[in-house]
Amino acid sequence: MLRLRALHRRRAHHRPPVLEVAGLRLDPFRREVHRDGRYVALTRKQFAVLEVLVTAGGGVVSAEELLERAWDVNADPFTNAVRITVSALRKRLGQPGIVATVPGVGYRIEVAAAAPGGDAG
Amino acid sequence: MSVRLKLTLSYAGFLLAAGGLLLATVWVFLLRYVPDQSVAGPGPFQPSRTDLQNAFVPRAGQAMVFLLVVGLVGGWFLAGRMLSPLARITDATRTAAAGSLSHRIRMEGRDDEFRELADAFDGMLGRLDAHVAEQQRFAANASHELRTPLAITQTLLDVARRNPAHDHDELLERLLHVNTRAVALTEALLLLSRADRRSFTHEPVDLSLFAEDAAETLLPLAEGRGVAIEVSGDAAPTTGSPALLQQLTTNLVHNAVVHNLPDGGTVWVTTRAGDEGVELSVVNTGEALGTSLVAILKEPFLRGSARTGGDQGVGLGLAIAESITRAHDGALLLARRAEGGLSATVRLPAGRWGR
Numbered sequence: 001m002l003r004l005r006a007l008h009r010r011r012a013h014h015r016p017p018v019l020e021v022a023g024l025r026l027d028p029f030r031r032e033v034h035r036d037g038r039y040v041a042l043t044r045k046q047f048a049v050l051e052v053l054v055t056a057g058g059g060v061v062s063a064e065e066l067l068e069r070a071w072d073v074n075a076d077p078f079t080n081a082v083r084i085t086v087s088a089l090r091k092r093l094g095q096p097g098i099v100a101t102v103p104g105v106g107y108r109i110e111v112a113a114a115a116p117g118g119d120a121g
Numbered sequence: 122m123s124v125r126l127k128l129t130l131s132y133a134g135f136l137l138a139a140g141g142l143l144l145a146t147v148w149v150f151l152l153r154y155v156p157d158q159s160v161a162g163p164g165p166f167q168p169s170r171t172d173l174q175n176a177f178v179p180r181a182g183q184a185m186v187f188l189l190v191v192g193l194v195g196g197w198f199l200a201g202r203m204l205s206p207l208a209r210i211t212d213a214t215r216t217a218a219a220g221s222l223s224h225r226i227r228m229e230g231r232d233d234e235f236r237e238l239a240d241a242f243d244g245m246l247g248r249l250d251a252h253v254a255e256q257q258r259f260a261a262n263a264s265h266e267l268r269t270p271l272a273i274t275q276t277l278l279d280v281a282r283r284n285p286a287h288d289h290d291e292l293l294e295r296l297l298h299v300n301t302r303a304v305a306l307t308e309a310l311l312l313l314s315r316a317d318r319r320s321f322t323h324e325p326v327d328l329s330l331f332a333e334d335a336a337e338t339l340l341p342l343a344e345g346r347g348v349a350i351e352v353s354g355d356a357a358p359t360t361g362s363p364a365l366l367q368q369l370t371t372n373l374v375h376n377a378v379v380h381n382l383p384d385g386g387t388v389w390v391t392t393r394a395g396d397e398g399v400e401l402s403v404v405n406t407g408e409a410l411g412t413s414l415v416a417i418l419k420e421p422f423l424r425g426s427a428r429t430g431g432d433q434g435v436g437l438g439l440a441i442a443e444s445i446t447r448a449h450d451g452a453l454l455l456a457r458r459a460e461g462g463l464s465a466t467v468r469l470p471a472g473r474w475g476r
C-alpha cells in the first residue's frame with residue numbers, strides 16, 4: 001500500500017509536461033489531444049507522430065526520424081507508414097491545416113497558423 | 122382439483138341451473154294462476170294446484186337428477202376430450218426436460234389454440250436442438266484444434282528426450298511457434314465466449330478510429346505481402362466495447378490482407394454514417410470465391426482456400442467477427458466480388474452521441 005502510494009507520488013512527479021503549441025494541447029500522460037478546446041481522438045501512431053512534431057516546436061522533422069521515434073529503429077525504411085499516418089492525422093486535426101509538409105525534408109507544425117485569436121485550452 | 126374435474130363440475134352445475142330456471146318459469150307463469158281449491162262442479166274434472174304439484178314435482182325431481190347425471194358423465198367425457206392435447210404437450214415437455222430434444226409433438230387436427238401451442242413448442246424444440254448440436258460441434262472442433270498443438274509439442278519433446286545430444290535451438294524455436302498458435306487459439310475461444318455472453322461495456326466509440334488503428338497495426342504485414350491498405354470515410358459514431366470492436370475491425374482487415382492476391386493486392390477500408398446506423402466495409406482484391414463458399418465462411422474453424430501461408434489463421438476470425446457484431450445488435454454481411462476477393466460489411470446501430 002505504502003509502496004503503491006510512493007510509486008504514485010514518484011509518477012506524479014515525473015509526469016511529462018502538457019505540451020501546448022498553436023492551439024494544440026497535448027497531454028502525453030493521459031494520451032489526450034485538444035485542438036482549440038475540442039477533444040481529438042487519435043490512434044496510437046497518430047498520437048506518437050504528433051507528439052514528436054509538437055516536441056520539435058515548429059522545427060522540421062524528417063520522415064526517417066519520425067519513423068525511428070514513432071515506430072521503431074528497425075522499421076522497414078521503404079514503408080508508407082509515415083505518409084499514411086500523417087495524412088490521417090491531418091484529417092483528424094481538421095481545418096485550418098496545422099501539419100505542414102516541407103518538400104524533400106519532412107514535416108513540421110505550423111506554429112503561426114493559429115496564433116491570432118487561438119485560445120489554447 | 123384437476124382442470125378436468127373443475128370443467129365437469131361447472132358443466133353439471135350449469136345444466137342444473139338451467140333446469141332449475143325452467144322449473145321456476147313453470148311455477149311463476151303457470152302453476153301460480155291455477156286456483157288452489159278443487160272446483161267441484163258439473164263439468165269435467167278440474168285439477169287443483171295441489172293436484173298438479175303432486176303430479177309434477179316428483180317428475181321434475183327425476184328430470185333434475187337425470188340432468189345431474191348427464192352433466193357429470195358428459196362433462197367428464199367432454200373435458201377429457203378437450204384436454205387430451207394438453208396431456209400430449211405435457212408429455213413432450215417432460216421428454217424434453219429429461220434431455221431428449223429430438224422428440225416432436227406434431228399435433229394433427231384443426232387450427233385451434235392447442236395446435237398453435239403445440240406448433241410453437243415444436244418450433245422451440247427445433248431451435249434448441251439445432252443450437253445444442255451447434256454447440257457440441259463447436260466444442261468437438263475446439264478440442265480437436267487445441268489437441269493439435271499439444272500433440273505436436275508432445276512429439277517434439279519425445280524426440281528431444283530420445284536424442285539428448287541434439288541441438289536444442291531448433292526445438293525451442295518450433296515449440297515457441299506451436300505454443301504461440303495454441304495461445305492465439307485459446308484467446309480466440311475466450312473472446313468468442315465473452316462476446317456471446319455480452320459481458321462488456323458500452324461506450325461511445327468511432328469506427329473510423331478503429332479502421333485507422335487496424336490499418337496501422339497491419340501495415341507492416343500488408344507491405345511485406347505487397348498489399349496496399351486504403352482507409353477513407355467519415356466518422357462513424359456508435360456505442361459498444363472498444364476492445365471488441367477493435368478486434369472485429371482488425372479481424373476483417375487481417376483477413377483482407379492475408380487472403381489477398383500474392384502480390385499487388387489492395388484493401389479498401391471505408392466507414393460511413395447514415396440515419397439508420399453506421400457502416401464499416403472492408404473490401405479486398407483476391408482470388409475469385411464461389412457463392413456457396415462465401416455463404417459458409419463464418420462457420421467456426423472453416424478455412425477457405427487450400428493455400429497455406431505462414432499466417433495461417435485458426436479459422437475463428439470471421440466467427441468472432443460475427444458474434445461481436447451480433448452482440449452489438451448489428452449485422453455482418455459477406456459478399457464475393459465478381460473481380461475476385463471479398464467485401465465484408467458491418468452495420469451497427471448509430472450511437473446517440475454528438476457528431
Ligand SMILES: Nc1ncnc2c1ncn2[C@@H]1O[C@H](COP(=O)(O)OP(=O)(O)O)[C@@H](O)[C@H]1O
Binds near residue numbers: 380434
Ligand atoms: N477478405 C477475405 N478474402 C478472401 N477470403 C477470405 C476473406 N476473409 C476470409 N476469407 C476466407 O474465409 C476463411 C475463414 O476466415 P477466418 O474465419 O478469418 O479464418 P482464418 O482467417 O483463420 O482462416 C479463410 O480461411 C478464407 O478462406
Ligand SMILES: [Mg+2]
Binds near residue numbers: 372
Ligand atoms: Mg482470419
